[in-house]
Amino acid sequence: MDWLTATEWTAVRLSLRVAFWATLFSMPLGIFVAYALARWRFPGRQALNILVHLPLIMPPVVTGYLLLLAFGTQGPVGGFLEAQFGVTFAFRWTGAVLAAGVMAFPFMVRAVRLSIEAVDPKLEQAAATLGASRVWVFMTVTLPLILPGIIAGMVLTFAKGMGEFGATITFVSNIPGQTQTIPLAIDLLLETPGGETRAARLAILSIVLAAGALALSEWLSRRVADKVARA
Amino acid sequence: MTVSVRLKHRLGHFTLNADFEVPPGLTVLYGRSGSGKTTVINAVAGLLRPDDGHVVVKGRTLLDSAQGVNLPPHRRGLGYIFQEERLFPHLSVRQNLKFSRWFRKATRSDFDHVVEMLGIGHLLDRQPGALSGGEKQRVAIGRALLGDPSLILADEPLAALDDDRKAEILPYFERLRDELSVPILYVSHSAAEVARLATTVVALQDGRVAAQGPAADVLGDPTVTPLGTRAAGAVLAARVVAHHEDGLSELDAGGIPLFLPRVPHGIGQPIRIRIAAQEVVLSRDAPHGLSALNILPGTIEHLRAGAGPGAIASLSTPAGRLLARVTQRSAKAMELAEGATCYAIVKTVAIAPEDIGGGAA
Numbered sequence: 001m002d003w004l005t006a007t008e009w010t011a012v013r014l015s016l017r018v019a020f021w022a023t024l025f026s027m028p029l030g031i032f033v034a035y036a037l038a039r040w041r042f043p044g045r046q047a048l049n050i051l052v053h054l055p056l057i058m059p060p061v062v063t064g065y066l067l068l069l070a071f072g073t074q075g076p077v078g079g080f081l082e083a084q085f086g087v088t089f090a091f092r093w094t095g096a097v098l099a100a101g102v103m104a105f106p107f108m109v110r111a112v113r114l115s116i117e118a119v120d121p122k123l124e125q126a127a128a129t130l131g132a133s134r135v136w137v138f139m140t141v142t143l144p145l146i147l148p149g150i151i152a153g154m155v156l157t158f159a160k161g162m163g164e165f166g167a168t169i170t171f172v173s174n175i176p177g178q179t180q181t182i183p184l185a186i187d188l189l190l191e192t193p194g195g196e197t198r199a200a201r202l203a204i205l206s207i208v209l210a211a212g213a214l215a216l217s218e219w220l221s222r223r224v225a226d227k228v229a230r231a
Numbered sequence: 232m233t234v235s236v237r238l239k240h241r242l243g244h245f246t247l248n249a250d251f252e253v254p255p256g257l258t259v260l261y262g263r264s265g266s267g268k269t270t271v272i273n274a275v276a277g278l279l280r281p282d283d284g285h286v287v288v289k290g291r292t293l294l295d296s297a298q299g300v301n302l303p304p305h306r307r308g309l310g311y312i313f314q315e316e317r318l319f320p321h322l323s324v325r326q327n328l329k330f331s332r333w334f335r336k337a338t339r340s341d342f343d344h345v346v347e348m349l350g351i352g353h354l355l356d357r358q359p360g361a362l363s364g365g366e367k368q369r370v371a372i373g374r375a376l377l378g379d380p381s382l383i384l385a386d387e388p389l390a391a392l393d394d395d396r397k398a399e400i401l402p403y404f405e406r407l408r409d410e411l412s413v414p415i416l417y418v419s420h421s422a423a424e425v426a427r428l429a430t431t432v433v434a435l436q437d438g439r440v441a442a443q444g445p446a447a448d449v450l451g452d453p454t455v456t457p458l459g460t461r462a463a464g465a466v467l468a469a470r471v472v473a474h475h476e477d478g479l480s481e482l483d484a485g486g487i488p489l490f491l492p493r494v495p496h497g498i499g500q501p502i503r504i505r506i507a508a509q510e511v512v513l514s515r516d517a518p519h520g521l522s523a524l525n526i527l528p529g530t531i532e533h534l535r536a537g538a539g540p541g542a543i544a545s546l547s548t549p550a551g552r553l554l555a556r557v558t559q560r561s562a563k564a565m566e567l568a569e570g571a572t573c574y575a576i577v578k579t580v581a582i583a584p585e586d587i588g589g590g591a592a
Contacts, residue, residue, distance in 0.1 A: 122317055125278055128304040129311040130378050131334030136305075140333065144321045 008202055010177050011185035014093060015206075018181055019161030022100035023154050030108035030153060031146075035138075037109070038116040055167070056106040064170025067099060071171075095172035096164075096179045103167050104160035108153040115149025116142065148221040155217035159210050182206045233414050234288045234382055238274050240281040247271065247281075247438040253382070256430030257408040257415040259446075262457045267438040268418040272384050275416065276311050277304035288382045305334065310380030310413075314387045316371040318359035324370050325355040331378030342377065348410070349373045349403060365396040372403060376411075383407070385417045389424065398585065404428050405589050422462045426450065426505030427588030450505075451552030453535045453543040460543050464507040464586075465554045471498050479524075479579065484550035490524040490579050494587055505586035508543055511555035512576040515565050525577040527553065531569055534562060546575055 004012070036042070037049055055063045071078040071089040081087045089095035119142055127137045165183040172179040174188060186202050189195035234253035240246075247267040260268050273279040275286055277293065280301060286294040288309070293302050318327050328342070328351075346352050349369045359367060368388060375383060385404075389397045401424070407415060408428060419425055425432060425446070432449035434441040434457045442455040449455055451465040469484035474493060482489040482502070489504070496502050518526060529548035536542045542562050546553045553575050557567070567573065 120317075122313070122315070123319060125304070126311070126313065126317040127319070127330070129276055129278075129307075129309060130331040130374065131305050131308075132330075133303075133305050133334070136334060140330075141319060141321075 007176055011180050011182050015162050015181040018096045018100050019158045021097045022161040023157045026101045026105050026108050026157055027154055031112050034109045034112035034116055038113045052109050053106050055103050060166025061170050064167035067171040091172050093178055096168050099167040099171045100161035100164040103164050104157040107156040111153030112149050115146040119145045147224045151217050151220045155213050158213055236275060237285040238281045239283040249440050251433045251440050251443050253414050253416050254431055255414050257417055257428050258431040259425045259429040260418045260433050260435055261425050262435035263420055266435045268435055269386055272386050272418050276309055276384055277307050308381050310375030310378050310383045312372055312375045312385040312388045314390050316367040318367055318370060320359055324357050327370060328373050328377055335378055345373050345376050364392055365399040368400055383413055383415045387418050409590055422464055423585045426466045426586055447551055451545055451554060453533050453545045453554055460537055460556055463554050464505045465552050467504050467551045469502055469504060471496050471500050487527050487550045491582055496589055503588050504582060506577055508554035508556040510581035513555050513557055514574045518574055523576045523578045527575045529575055531567055531571045534567055
């Protein structure tokens with residue numbers, strides 16, 4: 001198809017892949033952190049809350065720089081992971097996943113936390129009196145009731161993963177086929193003479209993908225919410 | 232004893248210090264709001280950790296602060312019926328009823344029998360959101376029963392319902408009391424509920440047990456009025472003798488005939504009647520020419536003067552013990568004293584339908 005060139009298709013596929021993995025990894029961790037913030041009282045709770053929200057308020061370039069310091073090949077975490085598990089983040093698509101996941105994490109946590117706070121703890125107490133341990137209370141009562149919030153958080157994370165720019169380009173640079181997602185490709189095209197039309201096509205495509213994801217999540221959330229409150 | 236409970240707990244300025252036993256049958260933990268009833272029941276359920284306590288249910292220690300034993304709620308094996316029904320909104324009625332079976336292997340309780348007893352068979356495939364308040368509470372009762380509890384806890388399960396729904400649910404608790412072998416600990420501040428349901432009463436006043444024992448004894452004790460003398464009333468056991476054509480039912484209470492507005496119970500069935508102390512009139516002489524149909528001869532057992540102008544007398548009659556609320560002025564004028572004989576007069580229409588229930592007192 002000549003509407004997009006091969007390079008641009010690569011960028012689209014890479015964006016989808018980065019967004020998919022970023023969503024998949026941040027979901028369980030996001031649910032755990034959201035639950036801890038919503039339900040547990042522990043020392044350092046406020047610090048955790050600030051840490052989770054930092055990527056939202058810091059300039060993305062700073063987040064990218066910090067990721068580079070920590071997860072670069074010379075960084076403490078990055079060096080350890082590479083030596084122990086052979087996982088490399090620097091200048092790889094995995095790094096783009098990490099950058100997208102970190103940037104989207106506050107959205108995931110906020111969406112899930114709000115839905116956990118809306119669950120009446122009295123229902124969880126009732127489940128406990130019926131024989132459910134804490135883990136089973138979570139699996140059988142809390143989790144089904146917060147599903148709409150989880151779906152909303154996943155869609156926000158996915159959209160953020162598709163569109164993340166600042167932290168990604170700082171952390172893993174702009175390498176076609178490796179770290180060049182749609183926004184990075186658009187950025188490059190805009191600096192290339194005669195690239196405006198192709199940039200515009202990619203922009204339209206990313207708008208369509210984002211709108212589609214939002215519509216899908218609305219539909220899923222409504223289905224789940226209907227099941228919960230079916231009258 | 233089936234269940235023994237001893238608890239000490241401080242909540243701000245309030246100190247709970249309760250020690251009581253729950254024999255088979257339905258035990259009402261009776262007291263006004265703030266007397267510590269819900270604290271007690273939550274500590275038994277394991278939803279609240281008391282400062283100090285000891286709870287044993289059928290030989291199993293659920294809580295023993297001295298030994299460091301404190302089983303979590305899911306390992307206590309109890310059934311809890313809450314004030315709000317707390318059904319799981321994402322599960323159908325059937326799934327709600329069977330919820331405990333995911334965690335408790337035992338299936339001694341018979342699903343079909345419980346469903347039939349509570350009349351919820353036609354609701355099984357519905358979602359809780361589609362049920363009325365009374366239906367929800369019936370499902371919640373069934374859900375608690377189907378967990379094979381060794382003790383059923385009920386925290387004012389009728390308080391959130393309107394009068395019609397209360398009348399709908401009360402008979403189910405009478406059935407639980409009469410048909411199950413599981414003891415029930417039932418929290419209430421309603422005189423009518425206590426009178427109809429309790430086999431045993433534990434009266435809680437300011438965090439302490441003021442009295443405990445068989446319902447007729449505790450409710451007929453003029454020194455124990457957890458809700459004040461205005462709400463005092465004794466419970467009599469009677470048997471239905473006849474339904475008359477003029478709309479009255481005739482009962483026999485220890486050889487004394489009593490007349491009540493038509494009761495729904497069949498002839499020969501035992502029923503229990505609460506007679507409010509303030510509806511009882513006392514007379515030293517055998518009354519004649521009165522419109523009241525119910526006259527019970529008796530002897531004053533105890534006379535207690537209240538803080539105001541009133542006094543409360545307990546009266547031993549062949550039908551059982553009665554409470555009567557009189558003014559101190561009348562008590563003096565009539566020379567009422569312990570051992571004095573007199574007659575208690577109760578108007579037929581003064582006995583409210585919600586104060587009449589099935590079962591032996």
